[in-house]
Amino acid sequence: MTDPENLESIQQVPFVDYLVLGEHPYLCANECNQCKARFFDRRNACASCFSDEFTKVRIVTTGEVTSFTIVEMGPVPYVSAIVDCEGTPVRCTLIGVDPTPEEVQLGMKVELATYPMGVDSEGTEAIAFGFTPSKK
């Protein structure tokens, strides 16, 4: 069923619809036109000012860890964190870092990263995001 012209490109879907894929992936929020409150999920109206008009805005891909926990229930421990991306808090899992209190620090600088999480029966690849310690 594959279109011969598209053999080169693998179909990809983002893990959540606020992750925008491409050469430089980024997270995208629904920003209230009136009060500028930002939401990652679909909203019927603004929780802050009740306006119902939103515009998609790009979230900067670097930030600072303002809180974290290391969840040790289950087979593999993981780090859940809140990252402040220049004023927009983002919830994420930290990747590319050992899930230990020695390696994860409050205030550490991190950046957005994506990774493949698998392929479905039609060959579509799912891409998830996390934040990883900044290289700089």
Place this chain on the structure above:
Amino acid sequence: MGSEDVWIIGSNMTKFGKHPEKDVVDLASEASVSALRDADMTMSDVGVLGVGNLMNAGAGIGQQLQKQIGQTGIPVFNVSNACATGATALRVAIMAVKAGETDVGMAVGVEKLAGAGLLGQRGPKPKSETWEPSGRFGAIGSTEGRIGTNIMPGVFAQVGMEYGHKYGGASFELFAKISEKNHAHSTLNPLAAYQKRFTLDEIMNDVMIAYPNTRPMCSGNCDGAAAMIVVNDSKLQSLPVSVRKRAVKISASVLTSDPWVEGCQVLPDVNTLTRNAATQAYEQAGIGPEDLDLVELHDCFATAELVHYDNLMLCEQGGAVDFFKSGAPWRDGAKPVNVSGGLQSKGHPIAATGIANIHEIVVHLRGEAGDRQIEGAKVGLAHVIGLGSACGIHILEKAA
């Protein structure tokens, strides 16, 4: 408050823990009948019934309870409001009495949770052959672990760590010491699910659930019920002196939800609504935090207790770490907090919690707390928070 004051004249809680031989209605009946007896009343006196139960929210536990203790045709309000469910049931009874609809109200909170495991985790989704976006985030799978965490010990760990990032000084050891305090307090409370004193080492080296919360730093799932009878001034005056002298005044009764703040969509903000509720409660009661002789606050996790010292204004803003280090919240300190043992050791049968914490204050104000009595207690505050969120605060005063 404008209208007449409302008084608690009957109060009871079952022992918290495992009750395999009793069902939800048995536990609710036990607490209700005991609270009625404490008030020297029967169901024929009660004009409104508020009943909280979270795990069977659609089952009409209020009506099921009536069938066991007395069907009198009165209005029943079955409520569910996360961990604030019990406080919400009591608010319903208080509001009905204040509104003049009846002179006597009863509130009951009950839960069976023993062995329920970790709360906040969703079950696995049915497997699909292809990626199917669903929900308001258009997620193609469970977000747990993939986009941070939703499990309660993890969420509340982040609440405490966020406070630490903002103000400093909140280490794993500090959080563990808060837990050490509450477990030490529980040894004096025969109704607590766990009455074991832990050393700091034992707490820190126990099984890690969600850093920095180890197992003893998490509230225990267990079974339990609590019930209360409330009346207005006029009714109180008509009651025997034996009831009047044990009456406890409800000086403030407040329930709040989350106002919008930036970031509350990624990490629940348990601070703003608690601070708002506390502000309203102190104003309603004409009482300040400095007047409180004891506080029962919602320590669902050790990391949560720290932030509520600040939210309830028991210390200066940003000063919760110093407040704890001063020894103030120990039972022999300047501002005893969770002398019941708190949720970490008393246990947390969700819908019962919001009445049981008020019961603890009632017992102290009546001077009936036995070995754990805070001597001369005249004023106390009980706080509960349910994620979502709902916050209930009650300030109680001993009868003059």
